[in-house]
Amino acid sequence: MAATVLCSIVSAEVEIFSGQVEMVVASGTIGELGILPGHTPLLSGVKPGPVRLILEGGEEELFFASGGYIEVQPTSITILADTALRADDLDEAAALAAQNKAEQELADQKSDVDFARVSSDLQEQAAMLRTIRKYREGKA
Amino acid sequence: MANAKELRKQIGSIKNTQKITSAMEMVAASKMRKAQERMARGRPYSDQIRDVIGHVANASPEYRHQFMIEREVKRIGYIVVTTDKGLCGGLNVNLLKATVKDIKKWVEEGVEVDLCLIGNKGVQFFRNYGGNVLAASSHISETPAISDLIGSIKVMLDAFEEGRVDKIFLSNNVFVNTMTQRPTISQLVPLDATEEGKSGYRWDYIYEPDARQLIEGLITRFLESQVYQAVVENVACEQAAKMIAMKSATDNAGDLIDELELIMNNARQAAITQELSEIVGGAAAV
Numbered sequence A: 001m002a003a004t005v006l007c008s009i010v011s012a013e014v015e016i017f018s019g020q021v022e023m024v025v026a027s028g029t030i031g032e033l034g035i036l037p038g039h040t041p042l043l044s045g046v047k048p049g050p051v052r053l054i055l056e057g058g059e060e061e062l063f064f065a066s067g068g069y070i071e072v073q074p075t076s077i078t079i080l081a082d083t084a085l086r087a088d089d090l091d092e093a094a095a096l097a098a099q100n101k102a103e104q105e106l107a108d109q110k111s112d113v114d115f116a117r118v119s120s121d122l123q124e125q126a127a128m129l130r131t132i133r134k135y136r137e138g139k140a
Numbered sequence B: 001m002a003n004a005k006e007l008r009k010q011i012g013s014i015k016n017t018q019k020i021t022s023a024m025e026m027v028a029a030s031k032m033r034k035a036q037e038r039m040a041r042g043r044p045y046s047d048q049i050r051d052v053i054g055h056v057a058n059a060s061p062e063y064r065h066q067f068m069i070e071r072e073v074k075r076i077g078y079i080v081v082t083t084d085k086g087l088c089g090g091l092n093v094n095l096l097k098a099t100v101k102d103i104k105k106w107v108e109e110g111v112e113v114d115l116c117l118i119g120n121k122g123v124q125f126f127r128n129y130g131g132n133v134l135a136a137s138s139h140i141s142e143t144p145a146i147s148d149l150i151g152s153i154k155v156m157l158d159a160f161e162e163g164r165v166d167k168i169f170l171s172n173n174v175f176v177n178t179m180t181q182r183p184t185i186s187q188l189v190p191l192d193a194t195e196e197g198k199s200g201y202r203w204d205y206i207y208e209p210d211a212r213q214l215i216e217g218l219i220t221r222f223l224e225s226q227v228y229q230a231v232v233e234n235v236a237c238e239q240a241a242k243m244i245a246m247k248s249a250t251d252n253a254g255d256l257i258d259e260l261e262l263i264m265n266n267a268r269q270a271a272i273t274q275e276l277s278e279i280v281g282g283a284a285a286v
Helices: A092-107 A115-139 B004-058 B091-108 B120-129 B146-161 B211-285
Strands: A005-011 A015-028 A031-035 A042-055 A060-073 A076-081 A084-086 B075-081 B112-118 B132-137 B167-175 B181-189 B206-208
Touching: A005 A060, A005 A084, A005 B004, A015 A060, A015 A076, A015 A084, A015 B004, A031 A042, A042 A076, A042 A115, A042 B211, A060 A115, A060 B004, A060 B211, A076 B004, A092 A115, B004 B211, B075 B091, B075 B120, B075 B146, B075 B211, B091 B112, B091 B120, B091 B167, B091 B181, B091 B211, B112 B120, B112 B146, B120 B132, B132 B146, B146 B167, B146 B211, B167 B211, B181 B211, B206 B211
Parallel strands: A005 A076, A042 B206, B075 B112, B075 B167, B112 B132
Antiparallel strands: A005 A015, A015 A031, A015 A042, A042 A060, A060 A076, A060 A084, B167 B181
C-alpha cells in the first residue's frame, strides 16, 4: 500500500475535506505543486484553481480553491482556502455568466470599476471553469 | 393570613413574568441553533490556522515578523469579548472574573495593562473597575462581519507594532456544550509556539514565493480569524447561557406560583371553615 499523508482543506466557512491521501496537486503562486507524503516543510500561496487529491487506493477527488495558503509538513498538509468547493458543486453556467460580466466591465472602460477587483474576479472565474473542464475530462 | 385578593394579584404578575421568560427561552433556543452552526463552520479554519501559525513560530525562518519576536514585558493588552446584553446567567461574570484574576497577576509583577473591549457588558464593567481602555466597540450584530471588529483590534495591534504593548491576550468564552461555556484566555501575539515543536532542533520552511509576504499574509489572516471566531463563539455562548437562565427563571416562576396558590387555597378554606363554625355556633346558641 502506498504511503499516505493527512490532508485537510478548510475554508473560512467550512471544512471541506479531511483524510488520508497519497498525493496532493495544487496550483501554488509560482506553479503547480505535487506533494507526496514526507515532503519537506513548505509554505506557499495558492492561486485560484483546481486542487486534486489522490486518495488512498488511487481514487481521485477534485476541489476548487479561490486562493489562500498551503502548509506542508512531513506528516500533514493543510490548505487554508479563502473559499473552497467540491468540483461537483461548481456551477458552470454561473461561472460563465460571472466571467462574461467581468469581461464586459473590463471592456466598458468608461464605467467606474475597480480594475484590480474585476481582473481578480475574472481570474477566479477562469480558474473555476478550468476546474470544471478538468473534472469532466476525469469523468469521461 | 394574607389577603386572598393580594395573593391573586401576586400570582397574576408572576404568571406574566413567566410568560416573558418562557418566550425569551424559546427565542434564545432558536437563535442558539443558528449561532452554533455558524460557530461550528468557522472552527476548523481557525483551529487549522492556529496550528499552522504554531508551526511557523516553531520554525527558524529567515524572516522574523515582529509579531513573532518575544520582548521584555512591560505592558500587556487584553482583548475582552463579552456580550452586549445581560440576562445570560454567569457568562460575563465568569469571564470578567477570570480576566481580572489574570490581570491582577500581571499587575503584581509590575506590568501595566491596556484593554480593548468588544461588547457592552465588558465596557460597563471596566468603567467601574477602572483600567486603561484603548478601544471599545459594542452592539456587534449576531452575524458579525470581520470589518466591524477589525477597527478596534487594529488599535491594539498598532500599539504592539509601536512597542507600547508587549503581549496581547484574547479573553473570551469557549462554547463546550449548551450547559458549559468555559472562559478562556489565550495569547495572540507574540505568536505562541505549539508544544510539540519546542524540541529545539532548527528547521525552516521552503517559501514560495517569499517568506515575508507569506508570513505577513498568514498572520493577518490568523489574527482576523481568531478574533472573528472568538466573537462568533461568544454569540453562541450568549444564546446558550440565556436559554438556560431563562429556563430556570421559568421553572422558578412555576414553583413560586404553586407555593402561592397553596397559600391562597389554605386561606380560602380557612375562611369557609370559620364562617361555618360561626353559623353552627350561632345556631347552637339560639
